[in-house]
Amino acid sequence: MKLAEAVAALSLEVEDPQILDREVEGGYCSDLLSDVMAKAAGGSIWVTNQVHANVVAVASLIDAAAVIIAGGMQPEEETVKKAQDVGIPLLSTSLSAFDVVGRLYELGLRGTLRDG
Amino acid sequence: MPDVKDVGALMSVTYDVAARDFVRAGEAASKLKRLLQQLGLDPAVIRRAAIAAYEAEMNIVIHSYGGQIKVDITPESIEMICEDSGPGIPDIEKALQEGYSTATEEIREMGFGAGMGLPNIQRSADQFRIESTVGEGTCLQVTILHEAGE
Ligand SMILES: Nc1ncnc2c1ncn2[C@@H]1O[C@H](COP(=O)(O)OP(=O)(O)OP(=O)(O)O)[C@@H](O)[C@H]1O
Ligand SMILES: [Mg+2]
Numbered sequence: 001m002k003l004a005e006a007v008a009a010l011s012l013e014v015e016d017p018q019i020l021d022r023e024v025e026g027g028y029c030s031d032l033l034s035d036v037m038a039k040a041a042g043g044s045i046w047v048t049n050q051v052h053a054n055v056v057a058v059a060s061l062i063d064a065a066a067v068i069i070a071g072g073m074q075p076e077e078e079t080v081k082k083a084q085d086v087g088i089p090l091l092s093t094s095l096s097a098f099d100v101v102g103r104l105y106e107l108g109l110r111g112t113l114r115d116g
Numbered sequence: 117m118p119d120v121k122d123v124g125a126l127m128s129v130t131y132d133v134a135a136r137d138f139v140r141a142g143e144a145a146s147k148l149k150r151l152l153q154q155l156g157l158d159p160a161v162i163r164r165a166a167i168a169a170y171e172a173e174m175n176i177v178i179h180s181y182g183g184q185i186k187v188d189i190t191p192e193s194i195e196m197i198c199e200d201s202g203p204g205i206p207d208i209e210k211a212l213q214e215g216y217s218t219a220t221e222e223i224r225e226m227g228f229g230a231g232m233g234l235p236n237i238q239r240s241a242d243q244f245r246i247e248s249t250v251g252e253g254t255c256l257q258v259t260i261l262h263e264a265g266e
Binding site (some may be wrong): 034038 | 149171226230
């Protein structure tokens with residue numbers, strides 16, 4: 001699925017509309033950064049409540065397709081800046097993480113784990 | 117600025133890691149990943165190296181007073197020496213257990229402190245050594261072979 005589809009279906013807020021043509025292969029949901037680092041597959045959309053800049057470092061290192069900040073949390077200024085620097089689409093929504101994942105599942109996305 | 121020395125087949129890079137700098141935290145691992153991509157290495161090897169470098173970097177940021185990650189890339193392997201000065205680890209066996217963490221509440225709120233970093237490094241590495249002296253610091257040696265799968 002193209003990222004733009006998910007953005008439209010969930011009415012996600014977009015920090016940088018320029019980078020929404022990325023393909024999303026699946027999803028992962030966690031607030032523990034080391035857990036995401038170890039397990040999330042590349043091309044995943046990552047759903048989290050974390051808002052600080054290290055989220056972008058992790059997303060970039062695992063080649064995430066995008067980060068969705070759920071629960072009405074606002075990304076910190078540094079986070080937005082870093083995301084633009086490294087080209088990670090940063091999305092946010094007032095939907096809870098539970099609802100975000102449920103909606104993405106309805107759209108046909110499934111949880112993906114890294115091989116090995 | 118990392119110091120890059122390209123001596124024939126051997127490339128050596130050193131990244132400085134500052135304690136408590138949560139804005140720049142992760143930059144050493146990101147730079148290393150970009151370098152490995154430029155060298156055209158296998159994506160699975162790059163991912164393992166990125167995990168190990170990130171977790172080692174974050175441990176230096178969170179648990180030490182600062183340190184360095186020195187990476188040697190040879191035709192056979194990627195070897196990282198992650199050295200810090202800091203409080204050291206009193207019980208290494210315990211620290212290597214998944215779920216064990218001494219991270220403060222404030223650090224946990226940022227999503228660190230799951231006690232998964234060192235186990236992640238160990239899983240990503242083909243060879244792993246850790247040495248620590250209480251009151252002095254900690255040194256990790258992580259080797260990732262280009263050939264070996266996971
Ligand atoms: N460089 C270090 N200096 C001092 N203590 C360390 C260092 N690295 C790890 N430790 C100790 O070992 C524990 C376990 O480390 P580990 O990386 O596995 O988990 P964590 O850093 O607490 O959480 P996570 O990595 O999941 O965010 C730490 O909580 C800390 O007590
Ligand atoms: Mg750690």
